Structure formats: C-alpha cells, structure tokens
Amino acid sequence: MDTISVNKFRDNLKTLVEQVVSRHEPLKVTRRAGEAFVVLSADDWEREQETLHVLQNKDLMLQIATSLETHKHGQGYRANEEQLNEITGI
CATH class of the missing domain: 3.40.1620.10 (YefM-like domain)
Structure with a gap:
C-alpha cells in the first residue's frame, strides 16, 4: 500500500x-x-466486508474446508458440461 x-x-x-x-x-x-x-474504493470495501463475513462465519469456513478436502481426494460434486457452460457464460 x-x-x-x-x-x-x-x-x-x-x-x-x-x-x-x-x-x-x-x-x-x-x-x-x-x-x-x-x-x-467502494467496490473494494464491499469485497473486504464480504470476506470478513465469510471468515467470521464458522459454518461457511467449515463448508469451505470440507469442500477443499473432497476436492483433494477427487470426490465431491462435479458439474456437467451444460452446467459448466452456464457458469462460464459460453
């Protein structure tokens, strides 16, 4: 800074x-x-507030940690091609 x-x-x-x-x-x-x-900037401040909200929410942090573990082991949800296209806007 x-x-x-x-x-x-x-x-x-x-x-x-x-x-x-x-x-x-x-x-x-x-x-x-x-x-x-x-x-x-206002946009950056809002992003910081959202990040703080997530970091302070134990349930969300647990969900993120669990998701990372399943991802490491190749488990968990996998979007199909149609869903991926919708997400990426293709």
Missing part, C-alpha cells in the same frame, strides 16, 4: 482517487499528528 501525506493527497485529490478506484489499490494518507486514514 502506498503512503502519501495529507497535503499531497489534498493537492492531487482527483488524480489519486481515480488511481485508487481504477487500480483497486488502497492508499494510506498520513497526517502531521501521526494519525492516518486509508482511501479505498
């Missing part, structure tokens, strides 16, 4: 915000008092 001073951020606000949104890379902005904040 890149870091920039609040003064440089203010002077280049439009350009820096566009970079954060287009590159999907957060930007840390530091203040003189030592406090800092992070600029993050």
